[in-house]
Amino acid sequence: MTQTTAADIAALAERGVTILGCGKMGGAMLRGWLAAGLPPEAATVLDPAPADWLRELAARGLRLNPERVEDAAVCVLAVKPQVMAKAAPQVAHLAGRGALFMSIAAGTPISFFESLFGADAPIVRAMPNTPAAVGRGVTALIGNAAATEAHMRLAEALAGAVGAVVRLEAESQMDAVTAISGSGPAYVFHMIEAMAAAGRALDLPDELAMTLARQTVIGAAELARRSDASAEQLRRDVTSPGGTTAAALEVLMAPDGLTALMTRAAAAAARRSRELAG
Numbered sequence: 001m002t003q004t005t006a007a008d009i010a011a012l013a014e015r016g017v018t019i020l021g022c023g024k025m026g027g028a029m030l031r032g033w034l035a036a037g038l039p040p041e042a043a044t045v046l047d048p049a050p051a052d053w054l055r056e057l058a059a060r061g062l063r064l065n066p067e068r069v070e071d072a073a074v075c076v077l078a079v080k081p082q083v084m085a086k087a088a089p090q091v092a093h094l095a096g097r098g099a100l101f102m103s104i105a106a107g108t109p110i111s112f113f114e115s116l117f118g119a120d121a122p123i124v125r126a127m128p129n130t131p132a133a134v135g136r137g138v139t140a141l142i143g144n145a146a147a148t149e150a151h152m153r154l155a156e157a158l159a160g161a162v163g164a165v166v167r168l169e170a171e172s173q174m175d176a177v178t179a180i181s182g183s184g185p186a187y188v189f190h191m192i193e194a195m196a197a198a199g200r201a202l203d204l205p206d207e208l209a210m211t212l213a214r215q216t217v218i219g220a221a222e223l224a225r226r227s228d229a230s231a232e233q234l235r236r237d238v239t240s241p242g243g244t245t246a247a248a249l250e251v252l253m254a255p256d257g258l259t260a261l262m263t264r265a266a267a268a269a270a271r272r273s274r275e276l277a278g
Ligand SMILES: NC(=O)C1=CN([C@@H]2O[C@H](COP(=O)(O)OP(=O)(O)OC[C@H]3O[C@@H](n4cnc5c(N)ncnc54)[C@H](OP(=O)(O)O)[C@@H]3O)[C@@H](O)[C@H]2O)C=CC1
Pocket: 020, 021, 022, 023, 024, 025, 026, 027, 046, 047, 048, 049, 078, 079, 080, 081, 083, 086, 087, 104, 105, 106, 127, 128, 129, 130, 182, 183
């Protein structure tokens, strides 16, 4: 995992970070950068309806919706793919200042940004996920031909401040990445919902079923994080021969079980990512 150092943050602070669209994902990343030491005055947010916490930060130096952004080391493009064409031109002039553009928009290809900012502009396409809000995200990224190793390290430093970072070999991997780690937290949250629903079907009261489901996912994730054992081994450790888990896994691991369902779900997400490319 890339370690973001105080020097990385200081370098970013010098020319600042601009975030275009500071909703759920842009906001999650900004929170992580501030927690990592980015001073509020080094951040500029462009968003027509900023959340209250951004207004509060503006009182502590964050620049909120200035008339014009004069400079930025990095400009993070974090609006919905559907509004990118309308929103991104307001930061296009930063290409002339040597800013690195970092898009987190699903589907939207690097070529789209090259047509807006010029092929000479350094552009990194990244796919983070919302656990970035608690420093446990994972971001996959890839740069265009104009993105130098220094630009890639800068993007990795930013992403590394909010979790793990992986560099991709090809932009074509991004649809699959989006389907697994970008959208993936929703699958896990849905797993909590599904386990709670199963508990209710077994006559547990609502609140107890939800507490058991949520704490089980939290505990299993923490065990997976701390243990050197593979997921398969951790699963086997729960499964007593002829016991209750084996009975459940016979259903979940059937040919039409969870793997088949997850494969179909991820394929649908990857297909949607390709559609968003326009
Ligand atoms: N949510 C996630 O888990 C992930 C999202 N992404 C990507 O991140 C991007 C943002 O998604 P998400 O944070 O979920 O969406 P949000 O809607 O929460 O955030 C987008 C923000 O952009 C604002 N906005 C709309 N128009 C403009 C504009 N013209 N200029 C500046 N800001 C504008 C929106 O304001 P308003 O609400 O008023 O329209 C909103 O605050 C998407 O491209 C998505 O694909 C990537 C990885 C994970």
